[in-house]
Amino acid sequence: xxxxxxxxxxxxxxxxxxxxxxxxxxxxxxxxxxxxxxxxxxxxxxxxxxxxxxxxxxxxxxxxxxxxxxxxxxxxxxxxxxxxxxxxxxxxxxxxxxxxxxxxxxxxxxxxxxxxxxxxxxxxxxxxxxxxxxxxxxxxxxxxxxxxxxxxxxxxxxxxxxxxxxxxxxxxxxxxxxxxxxxxxxxxxxxxxxxxxxxxxxxxxxxxxxxxxxxxxxxxxxxxxxxxxxxxxxxxxxxxxxxxxxxxxxxxxxxxxxxxxxxxxxxxxxxxxxxxxxxxxxxxxxxxxxxxxxxxxxxxxxxxxxxxxxxxxxxxxxxxxxxxxxxxxxxxxxxxxxxxxxxxxxxxxxxxxxxxxxxxxxxxxxxxxxxxxxxxxxxxxxxxxxxxxxxxxxxxxxxxxxxxxxxxxxxxxxxxxxxxxxxxxxxxxxxxxxxxxxxxxxxxxxxxxxxxxxxxxxxxxxxxxxxxxxxxxxxxxxxxxxxxxxxxxxxxxxxxxxxxxxxxxxxxxxxxxxxxxxxxxxxxxxxxxxxxxxxxxxxxxxxxxxxxxxxxxxxxxxxxxxxxxxxxxxxxxxxxxxxxxxxx
Amino acid sequence: xxxxxxxxxxxxxxxxxxxxxxxxxxxxxxxxxxxxxxxxxxxxxxxxxxxxxxxxxxxxxxxxxxxxxxxxxxxxxxxxxxxxxxxxxxxxxxxxxxxxxxxxxxxxxxxxxxxxxxxxxxxxxxxxxxxxxxxxxxxxxxxxxxxxxxxxxxxxxxxxxxxxxxxxxxxxxxxxxxxxxxxxxx
Ligand SMILES: Cc1cc2nc3c(=O)[nH]c(=O)nc-3n(C[C@H](O)[C@H](O)[C@H](O)COP(=O)(O)OP(=O)(O)OC[C@H]3O[C@@H](n4cnc5c(N)ncnc54)[C@H](O)[C@@H]3O)c2cc1C
Ligand SMILES: Cc1ncc(C[n+]2csc(CCOP(=O)(O)OP(=O)(O)O)c2C)c(N)n1
Numbered sequence: 065x066x067x068x069x070x071x072x073x074x075x076x077x078x079x080x081x082x083x084x085x086x087x088x089x090x091x092x093x094x095x096x097x098x099x100x101x102x103x104x105x106x107x108x109x110x111x112x113x114x115x116x117x118x119x120x121x122x123x124x125x126x127x128x129x130x131x132x133x134x135x136x137x138x139x140x141x142x143x144x145x146x147x148x149x150x151x152x153x154x155x156x157x158x159x160x161x162x163x164x165x166x167x168x169x170x171x172x173x174x175x176x177x178x179x180x181x182x183x184x185x186x187x188x189x190x191x192x193x194x195x196x197x198x199x200x201x202x203x204x205x206x207x208x209x210x211x212x213x214x215x216x217x218x219x220x221x222x223x224x225x226x227x228x229x230x231x232x233x234x235x236x237x238x239x240x241x242x243x244x245x246x247x248x249x250x251x252x253x254x255x256x257x258x259x260x261x262x263x264x265x266x267x268x269x270x271x272x273x274x275x276x277x278x279x280x281x282x283x284x285x286x287x288x289x290x291x292x293x294x295x296x297x298x299x300x301x302x303x304x305x306x307x308x309x310x311x312x313x314x315x316x317x318x319x320x321x322x323x324x325x326x327x328x329x330x331x332x333x334x335x336x337x338x339x340x341x342x343x344x345x346x347x348x349x350x351x352x353x354x355x356x357x358x359x360x361x362x363x364x365x366x367x368x369x370x371x372x373x374x375x376x377x378x379x380x381x382x383x384x385x386x387x388x389x390x391x392x393x394x395x396x397x398x399x400x401x402x403x404x405x406x407x408x409x410x411x412x413x414x415x416x417x418x419x420x421x422x423x424x425x426x427x428x429x430x431x432x433x434x435x436x437x438x439x440x441x442x443x444x445x446x447x448x449x450x451x452x453x454x455x456x457x458x459x460x461x462x463x464x465x466x467x468x469x470x471x472x473x474x475x476x477x478x479x480x481x482x483x484x485x486x487x488x489x490x491x492x493x494x495x496x497x498x499x500x501x502x503x504x505x506x507x508x509x510x511x512x513x514x515x516x517x518x519x520x521x522x523x524x525x526x527x528x529x530x531x532x533x534x535x536x537x538x539x540x541x542x543x544x545x546x547x548x549x550x551x552x553x554x555x556x557x558x559x560x561x562x563x564x565x566x567x568x569x570x571x572x573x574x575x576x577x578x579x580x581x582x583x584x585x586x587x588x589x590x591x592x593x594x595x596x597x598x599x600x601x602x603x604x605x606x607x608x609x610x611x612x613x614x615x616x617x618x619x620x621x622x623x624x625x626x627x628x629x630x631x632x633x634x635x636x637x638x639x640x641x642x643x644x645x646x647x648x
Numbered sequence: 649x650x651x652x653x654x655x656x657x658x659x660x661x662x663x664x665x666x667x668x669x670x671x672x673x674x675x676x677x678x679x680x681x682x683x684x685x686x687x688x689x690x691x692x693x694x695x696x697x698x699x700x701x702x703x704x705x706x707x708x709x710x711x712x713x714x715x716x717x718x719x720x721x722x723x724x725x726x727x728x729x730x731x732x733x734x735x736x737x738x739x740x741x742x743x744x745x746x747x748x749x750x751x752x753x754x755x756x757x758x759x760x761x762x763x764x765x766x767x768x769x770x771x772x773x774x775x776x777x778x779x780x781x782x783x784x785x786x787x788x789x790x791x792x793x794x795x796x797x798x799x800x801x802x803x804x805x806x807x808x809x810x811x812x813x814x815x816x817x818x819x820x821x822x823x824x825x826x827x828x829x830x831x832x833x834x
Contacts, residue, residue: 184688189699193743196687213743248743373737376730 071200072097072231075164078207080107081240084135086126086501087111088119092139093179094166097231099137111501111530114522116143118494120150120221121520123161125498128481129456131284133160133214134498140166141179144225145186149488151221152190156485157307158282160219162210163191169229170198183225192220198227200235208240217250218371219282250370254387254395262342262366262383263399269340270411271363271418272300275323275352278307278484279345279369280389281477287390288477291344292316294397298407301419303331305346306469307484314473320419325351325620326466329427329629330419332618335360336626337418343367345389348378349485350647358625368392427618427631428470437587439464439539439610443471443511446537449594453507455479456499460492460516463545463616468511490519493536497523500532507535507598514540514607515564524577527603535597536605541612542567549615570607577603585609622647676705676726677752678759678829679736684744685711685719692742693721702727702735706761706804708826718746724804724827751829759829763807768795769818777817784810795820 069077075098079087088111091099102110113119116138123134138147144165154161168177184196193213197206206224214222266272274295280287288311295302295318302312303323312319321328323335335341335352341363346352348367353359359379366383367375375384385392400406432441443464457472458481459465465482474480481499483491496510510517517538527534541564548562571581580600584593584607597604619630683689690709697704706724711717725735732750739748751757765786767777770793777796781788786800795818800810804827811822 185691188688188692189695218741247746371737371741373734373741375737377734377737380730 067237068234069237070097070101070232070234071203071226072101074200074204074235074237075207075226075231076101076105076108077237078204078240079135082208082211083132084108087135087137088113088122088126088498089137090116090119090139090143092141092143092166094140094168094228095137095143095164095226095231097228098164098166098226110137111497111526113494113497114525115520116146117149117490118497118520118523118526120147120154120161120163121488121491121494122498122501122523122526123163124150124154124157124159124491125458125481125495126502127159127161127498128281128495129478129499130502131478133162133211133219136161136163138163138165139179140168140183141181144181144183148186148190149486151187151223153483153486153488153491154221155190155192157483158219158278159221160214161221162207162214163221163223165223165225166231167196167225167227170227171229173227183223187223190221191223192218194223194225196225196227197230200230200233203230203235204238208238209246211240212246213248216248218374251386252370252388252391254368254385254392256395256399258383258385259392259395260399262385263396263403265340265364265366265383266298266300266342266396266400267403267406268408269300270408271334271338271415272298272340272342272412273320273334273338274300274302274312274318274342274344275304275335275346276302276308276311276344277305277346279347280308280311281345283345283389285477287345287388287393288312290390290393290397294393294400297397297405298400299412300342300407301334301416303327303334305349305352305484306482308346309469309480310474310477313475315475322469323352324349325354326470326616326618327620328470329425329618329631330422332620332626332629333422334419338363341365343369343381344393345369347374350378353378354620354628355623355625360626425631432587435586437585437590437608437610439467439541439614440471441587442539442590442608442610443467445590445594446509446511447472449591450507450509450598453598454503454505456481456496456503456506456508458482458492458496458499458508458510460510460512460519461487461489461546462513462516463541463549463614464511464513464516464539466546466616467539472511489516491516493517493520493534494523494526496534496536497526497530497532500527500534501530504532508533509535509537512536512538513545514538514542514567514570515544518564518568521573524574524579524603524605528578531602533600533602533604536603537597538570538605538607540567540570540607540609541614543612545614546616548613552615553621570605574603574605577605579603579605582606583609671729674726674728675732675752676724677732677750678757678827679723679725679739680747680749680751680829681721681723681739681745682747683719683721683742684746685717686744689719689742689744690721692744693723693739696738696742697723697725697735700734700738702731706826708828722827722829749831751831755831755833757829757831759803759827760801761804761807761825761827762799762801763811763822763824764789765798765800765811765814765819766795766821767798767814767818768820770794773817777814780810780813780817786810
């Protein structure tokens with residue numbers, strides 16, 4: 065079935081055929097024909113954001129919480145350049161999104177036309193792939209290909225730049241099924257020989273640990289299911305990166321908590337002391353490895369990853385398995401079961417005894433005393449009062465993000481939206497909007513720092529316009545807390561520009577947007593205030609005033625190995641050496 | 649207080665030494681990449697090298713299959729074995745890339761480069777330039793009373809050697825194509 069239609073109509077038709085229900089966008093001259101088509105149909109809902117960066121983060125939140133690609137539509141020039149931070153964020157966190165940009169007409173490209181920017185040039189290094197489509201006949205096929213590329217293999221952001229004359233011109237529409245998706249077909253099945261080698265290692269290991277990451281989430285809920293089965297059947301301990309939280313439930317018996325720079329004591333020491341490390345969809349990020357030459361020195365390492373470039377990029381592994389987490393875990397389980405479900409029980413029980421000792425250190429313990437709310441207390445209460453809800457958590461970037469990862473428990477995948485790789489302040493508010501759009505009935509909370517929150521606060525307008533009851537839970541320490549912490553540890557307590565000066569009155573700000581504002585600075589009132597936030601049917605800005613000079617622990621100082629963790633205030637002076645100081 | 653008794657002060661080790669377990673020895677590799685001949689594909693490949701800090705010693709590109717719209721990019725690069733592996737994996741991720749071949753490790757291969765060299769001079773130097781050109785099987789493709797343009801093909805080393813010899817004899821300008829390479833055998 066082929067049909068003649070304009071390029072603009074094709075865009076809408078292709079999105080519908082790709083199953084898209086929501087587009088986050090912002091209009092402008094170069095996309096007016098597409099907006100005109102959007103106006104004349106009902107199948108696709110358009111969410112008008114307040115800034116194109118917000119559109120991309122909202123699409124990321126939508127994508128991460130549904131497993132479906134997020135879609136954005138923005139204009140040429142400034143519309144496209146405003147999307148760049150979001151694209152880079154999605155690239156680093158492997159989030160599938162499709163961004164459509166308008167471009168000046170083909171005959172004006174290169175003439176410094178009004179709102180012309182070399183969009184494919186600018187976004188080449190921050191997309192998985194991008195296209196400038198100059199021919200209306202090819203437009204629909206390119207859009208279908210874009211969805212294929214964004215969602216297959218290691219997911220990522222793609223961009224299609226569509227000149228205005230291509231939108232106006234008529235051409236032949238090609239529906240998705242008949243579109244050849246080209247040679248781009250990443251390998252999903254793992255090598256059986258290496259899988260068998262890993263199973264043998266699983267059978268013998270005395271001190272194994274699963275180190276899981278965002279790749280499990282990327283692989284879909286089935287992969288999380290298989291992971292749970294494998295972890296529980298083997299009785300191995302499991303830790304996860306920031307990006308993988310929820311793949312294995314926080315209440316599960318193998319759970320050690322998050323690992324890495326601000327990870328849990330038991331998780332990091334298990335990584336340091338293990339004899340078999342099974343990396344499932346994680347990428348040995350520098351927040352995890354710390355000092356490379358002292359990283360888990362005694363272990364054999366397996367690495368399951370769909371992207372060959374992730375293998376041996378940072379850490380040399382012994383058993384590389386290129387493939388999709390779900391497919392590979394299925395094969396591992398099959399082989400392991402067929403060989404009689406063996407594990408080294410004696411070794412394992414000793415290993416768990418050791419781990420239990422580490423757990424007793426209770427590295428997240430804190431005391432709430434005095435009149436000031438400690439951020440850890442605020443998050444513990446938030447956890448307690450919301451964990452039974454159908455809940456999604458977003459965060460901004462900073463200390464609050466790490467505390468959220470430490471003190472909130474995630475029972476399911478796709479419930480945790482955070483900017484890990486790029487660490488983009490301003491991610492959380494728009495992301496929470498994207499999540500709420502996808503899950504209108506759920507409780508969506510953005511755990512924020514006041515500085516990050518101000519970066520994309522204009523999106524409160526979007527929340528109010530579309531009646532999205534997102535809860536902005538701001539841990540207000542009147543500081544760029546994470547920066548302040550580093551200045552304390554690294555720069556002789558010289559707090560250069562890490563103050564949040566001239567902060568707005570958040571309650572009045574909420575009211576100005578037409579949302580509800582809640583203020584709380586008293587530990588005794590906190591529970592009631594949180595309940596008020598949960599029970600309010602509409603968007604809320606919660607100004608939770610917390611201790612100003614709290615530091616986030618545990619912390620592995622930059623350039624140190626896992627077993628050199630700082631657990632609390634006393635040990636922090638000069639803990640980061642000169643060589644560590646150059647690192648971020 | 650940390651139960652681990654953190655030592656104060658700096659550590660002696662380089663902090664994020666990314667490659668301690670790999671060989672530090674740098675190698676030169678010739679990599680052939682088959683790509684869709686579409687707009688921007690060369691920029692993607694070059695951007696990958698500059699963005700990730702890899703070296704390009706030589707790069708050639710031309711369409712080799714007009715019907716299939718495929719181009720062949722030949723890149724000569726230098727790096728430690730780990731970097732070379734990363735380069736190949738990173739090239740493989742680029743969507744319009746069909747195949748990546750490391751000709752340096754995949755059996756033996758032939759490499760050729762073409763160069764044009766302008767040598768100006770007269771008298772003995774001119775005679776000597778011609779004599780050496782003959783030894784190197786370089787052809788004269790242009791001449792005036794004061795100059796020659798030599799065309800030479802061969803391995804990059806051979807061209808380097810020829811250019812070195814021409815320098816004292818009045819070498820004015822060199823244009824090189826970069827390396828084209830194919831694996832040997834069927
Ligand atoms: C202030 C701050 C502090 C941080 N501190 C920490 C910390 O203490 N601990 C921590 O863990 N992180 C921390 N991070 C996050 C960190 O920067 C990285 O984003 C994170 O560790 C990377 O997670 P990941 O390894 O799971 O990889 P991801 O970025 O999620 O990458 C996923 C990997 O899985 C692969 N993959 C994708 N899909 C599939 C599939 N279907 N099958 C197989 N493989 C697949 C990909 O190729 C990739 O290699 C911090 C971030 C910030 C901003
Ligand atoms: C866009 C952007 N700019 C700068 C930074 C560097 N940075 C990381 S955390 C941080 C402070 C965040 O402060 P706040 O949002 O108040 O959170 P807190 O750490 O106090 O919880 C800064 C400036 C960043 N991550 N992103």
